[in-house]
Amino acid sequence: MAPALSDILRITSSLLVLMLLMFCMGAINLEAQVGNLAPDEVEALLEVATQLGKRGWNRNMKLCNNTKLPLKPDADNEVVCNCSFPGGTCHVVAIYLKRQDLNGSLPKAIEKLPHLKHLDLWANYLSGNIPPEWANTTLELLSIGVNRLTGKIPGYLGRITTLRSLNIQNNMFSGTVPPELGGLVNLENLTLSANYLTGELPQALTNLNGLKELRLSSNNFTGRIPDFIQRWKQLDTLEIQSGGFTGPIPSSISVLTSLTDLKISNLLGDGSDFPNLESIAGIKYLYLTWNMFTGPIPDWINERDARYGIDLSYNNFTSEAKYRETLNLFKSTWGGNYSKPVEFLIVCSE
Numbered sequence: 336m337a338p339a340l341s342d343i344l345r346i347t348s349s350l351l352v353l354m355l356l357m358f359c360m361g362a363i364n365l366e367a368q369v370g371n372l373a374p375d376e377v378e379a380l381l382e383v384a385t386q387l388g389k390r391g392w393n394r395n396m397k398l399c400n401n402t403k404l405p406l407k408p409d410a411d412n413e414v415v416c417n418c419s420f421p422g423g424t425c426h427v428v429a430i431y432l433k434r435q436d437l438n439g440s441l442p443k444a445i446e447k448l449p450h451l452k453h454l455d456l457w458a459n460y461l462s463g464n465i466p467p468e469w470a471n472t473t474l475e476l477l478s479i480g481v482n483r484l485t486g487k488i489p490g491y492l493g494r495i496t497t498l499r500s501l502n503i504q505n506n507m508f509s510g511t512v513p514p515e516l517g518g519l520v521n522l523e524n525l526t527l528s529a530n531y532l533t534g535e536l537p538q539a540l541t542n543l544n545g546l547k548e549l550r551l552s553s554n555n556f557t558g559r560i561p562d563f564i565q566r567w568k569q570l571d572t573l574e575i576q577s578g579g580f581t582g583p584i585p586s587s588i589s590v591l592t593s594l595t596d597l598k599i600s601n602l603l604g605d606g607s608d609f610p611n612l613e614s615i616a617g618i619k620y621l622y623l624t625w626n627m628f629t630g631p632i633p634d635w636i637n638e639r640d641a642r643y644g645i646d647l648s649y650n651n652f653t654s655e656a657k658y659r660e661t662l663n664l665f666k667s668t669w670g671g672n673y674s675k676p677v678e679f680l681i682v683c684s685e
């Protein structure tokens with residue numbers, strides 16, 4: 336018996352529904368395949384989370400927050416993936432976990448993320464030291480500042496030769512700076528401030544001739560600021576406030592004509608003449624306080640654009656310059672007459 340027309344309609348319509356369903360599922364499948372994080376990197380991320388003491392990640396969630404490139408290191412809590420690999424596979428290229436109250440250690444499983452370029456763990460409570468496994472990474476930006484890291488800066492850190500920016504400030508690193516850091520030839524920004532670093536800066540650091548920003552403040556270094564700073568021709572920012580160094584500032588600093596920010600304070604020793612910085616025309620911030628400078632204040636200071644911040648407070652100049660209006664000479668003294676501090680503040684004059 337031939338099937339009734341209504342039966343044929345019912346069968347074809349359910350077939351259609353089924354086909355539609357299959358198509359939809361296929362489409363969903365397709366979407367899941369494009370932009371899939373490599374499975375071994377899912378496992379690596381979970382290991383990283385365990386080592387950091389990070390809760391909340393599991394293998395069923397979408398661990399990549401963002402696939403937008405190029406990388407922008409301003410995120411606080413983000414895993415960035417690059418999904419432009421053949422077959423649409425995604426690889427982790429950046430981990431930003433700043434201010435996340437993490438109290439574990441620096442994750443050695445980072446080594447299992449071969450495409451990782453940025454790692455920023457700023458302002459957590461991480462302890463321990465830098466794991467040797469990190470020597471095998473190709474990181475370009477590494478920021479582990481403001482944590483509770485201890486021990487010496489390991490020499491193998493110098494093997495991450497891809498590094499362009501390294502920040503370990505505000506930790507409890509001690510001992511000397513290892514000469515191996517001279518191997519970081521692509522380094523542009525280096526910040527070692529606020530640790531317990533001692534000794535002299537190793538000569539090998541002369542190799543860092545792409546350095547643009549160097550910060551060494553609040554440490555216990557010894558000896559003078561090395562003469563080899565003259566090799567860092569690209570340097571635009573140099574901050575050594577309370578670094579532990581003894582004066583004077585080497586005269587070779589005058590060749591660093593790209594400097595815009597120069598902050599050197601609390602040099603130890605018996606006092607020295609004001610450094611020759613006349614050749615550095617582009618300085619915007621010149622803070623040279625508490626250095627016991629004893630010579631005259633050079634006249635060129637007066638010729639600098641008054642918008643530039645110049646702070647020469649707490650020094651022992653021997654003669655008074657015909658200073659410009661916005662020159663901070665607070666508690667700078669001269670002529671051996673220490674009963675007459677010159678109190679002249681930018682804020683007060685406005």
Ligand SMILES: *[C@@H]1O[C@H](CO)[C@@H](O)[C@H](O)[C@H]1NC(C)=O
Nearest residue numbers: 391396397398400412413414
């Ligand atoms: C990134 O994803 C994780 C896990 O899903 C989430 O906890 C976090 O809030 C996300 N971050 C942003 C900036 O969306």
Ligand SMILES: *[C@@H]1O[C@H](CO)[C@@H](O)[C@H](O)[C@H]1NC(C)=O
Nearest residue numbers: 404405406417418419420428
């Ligand atoms: C993303 O991956 C593609 C393909 O390998 C590569 O060409 C590109 O440089 C990568 N971008 C970043 C920012 O990693």
Ligand SMILES: *[C@@H]1O[C@H](CO)[C@@H](O)[C@H](O)[C@H]1NC(C)=O
Nearest residue numbers: 388436437438439440460462
């Ligand atoms: C981290 O904090 C959690 C709870 O706040 C605690 O249980 C754990 O012991 C802490 N880990 C370390 C290494 O201090």
Ligand SMILES: *[C@@H]1O[C@H](CO)[C@@H](O)[C@H](O)[C@H]1NC(C)=O
Nearest residue numbers: 446466467468469470471472
């Ligand atoms: C680095 O990688 C090399 C080659 O894969 C391996 O032999 C070595 O053990 C790794 N080093 C560390 C510290 O993981």
Ligand SMILES: *[C@@H]1O[C@H](CO)[C@@H](O)[C@H](O)[C@H]1NC(C)=O
Nearest residue numbers: 475476499500523524547548
């Ligand atoms: C170095 O620091 C400056 C200023 O903070 C920033 O603009 C620049 O992108 C940094 N360079 C690298 C390689 O991270």
Ligand SMILES: *[C@@H]1O[C@H](CO)[C@@H](O)[C@H](O)[C@H]1NC(C)=O
Nearest residue numbers: 509530531532533554555579
């Ligand atoms: C660093 O030097 C200062 C001043 O000389 C001293 O008070 C401090 O104890 C030193 N700290 C360390 C960790 O050596």
Ligand SMILES: *[C@@H]1O[C@H](CO)[C@@H](O)[C@H](O)[C@H]1NC(C)=O
Nearest residue numbers: 605606627629650651668673
């Ligand atoms: C600098 O001046 C202060 C008083 O303002 C004085 O105590 C100190 O001994 C002087 N130092 C030098 C090196 O002249």
Ligand SMILES: *[C@@H]1O[C@H](CO)[C@@H](O)[C@H](O)[C@H]1NC(C)=O
Nearest residue numbers: 669670671672673674675676
């Ligand atoms: C030091 O300054 C005080 C106060 O301005 C002044 O009375 C005194 O004569 C000065 N002494 C010398 C030696 O210049």
